[in-house]
Amino acid sequence: MNPSNVRSRLTRDFPPNRRYLIGVSGGRDSIALLHWLINLDYKKLIVCHLNHQLRARSSDADARFVEKLAKKYQVDFELGAANVRVLANKKKMSIETAAREARYSFFAKAAKRRRCHTTFLAHHADDLVETFLLNLIRGTGTTGLAAMPDVSTRRVDNVDLTIVRPFLSVWRTEIDDYVDEHRLKFREDASNKNLGPMRNRARNRIIPYLEKIIGRNVRQNIWRTAIIAADEENWIVNAVPDSTNPDLLVSKLRALPVALQRRAILKWLRAQNISEVGFEVIERVRSLVDREASIAKVNLPQDRHVRRRAGKIFVE
């Protein structure tokens, strides 16, 4: 692990003498990232742990484990708690999605309180590949195929977070070797407790199967594709007109190429706080643009609707 170009880019763009948040579940990956950063002389880290309350006692034990570790490394510690199961039910989300949303909310709070808006996360190359495959299988279109970026910004609860993933080009086996080499202790379940059944299947069955059948470096190829898709995504998103307006003008939308119509609709829906819409919904909204469209209403999750009236498309 620890290829010198990963290290030198990181220390150049995010100097070790500044303050950063770091998300630490207590699992293998985040424990390795924390250790690696400490070794690179990142001394002002703030270890952030969210108790997801999914496994009662062992969730509490995870939190205590991470707190102790922060003490050992002499860095600050932020603890949060969220009842992810309740949140998932309330918002009709999967546990995995609800857990992610809860973590980002928690990071946003910590960022505000600590006046420190940059967060390190331990996602690695295998995470990226799994996410790619899951999004492909779920049919999220090319937006979902773009790799999670190594550096990105994300607005959560009115806080602009900068998310940095130093391990995005590092493979799980390299992290394993690092953990073994440094004899790091970690909580066995901590990093897997929020995995959905689909992600588990991608990790433990689909990718190993593809490697067995194809006999090439499938992971590496998917990783590259995702990285390219991310660069293109970046470029396309910048080309999509902004959409702070609550209405979408049908005539403007119609004038865009198909690829941009889809992006514009997605961007607009997100701005209206409609997230997690799939290809189906976007295509139905897009069909409202059709001059001969007989349908003027598209159903959204949570009893909301997109309607077309008087040359405008809006959510109600």
Next chain:
Amino acid sequence: MNPSNVRSRLTRDFPPNRRYLIGVSGGRDSIALLHWLINLDYKKLIVCHLNHQLRARSSDADARFVEKLAKKYQVDFELGAANVRVLANKKKMSIETAAREARYSFFAKAAKRRRCHTTFLAHHADDLVETFLLNLIRGTGTTGLAAMPDVSTRRVDNVDLTIVRPFLSVWRTEIDDYVDEHRLKFREDASNKNLGPMRNRARNRIIPYLEKIIGRNVRQNIWRTAIIAADEENWIVNAVPDSTNPDLLVSKLRALPVALQRRAILKWLRAQNISEVGFEVIERVRSLVDREASIAKVNLPQDRHVRRRAGKIFVE
């Protein structure tokens, strides 16, 4: 099969009273397409069959079978022959790729002789999904993820071919039903004889496995993703500066966003008759742009090279 919107779009854009080529291997898919078009009153079809000479006698039997069928339907027939194995060895290509190139050359010849530049091909939705997965696994980047288009143009041997694939949104099972319903005869091996081992694995093992594990409509989702990717591809390709110049200016390339650098290199390499380059080669050529690049030469297949000298990148 035979959804009315597929039919009405086709007959609108390609009126049945004109002349068209149609590629017919004698296999299930092309037999169904031929029958379907004849039923839609496409009377001036020219059935084109290339004998790939891969299976000796049975290849000849395929050719005779297709010739008879053309007679039965009272449409014209064009027969070609190519020694695909020799071609593959000579050009260091896979059998699948060599067979495809041979077919396009044959279509170009037929198009010239018959003064008819539009060719119908029987690729269907499953072909599209398999191609997507293979390209993903092979790591061709997002360029390879774009679905083959339902209508496209292709310049082959100085002939501009228009390729039309009416069945691209039709599934193999629908074609099977159609063939059964109309009791069509076909040559069992004809359509599969040029399948590479990789494509066979994608068709017969990987996709069924994904469907079993995920338990959703994996095919449908991949199909959609590929269609979206194609629309975006279309749009991106149009944004890439043209490259008829044999040299690529380093300063110009450097000024482009990363996504477009890759496309510009790919487009330029293709214009220099360097095809089938993977992500690796493109990234190495792209590294020549780096100010601090110590390498000034990148190896290409068939003993050719890309070099950087005096602010220019060229092939030699």
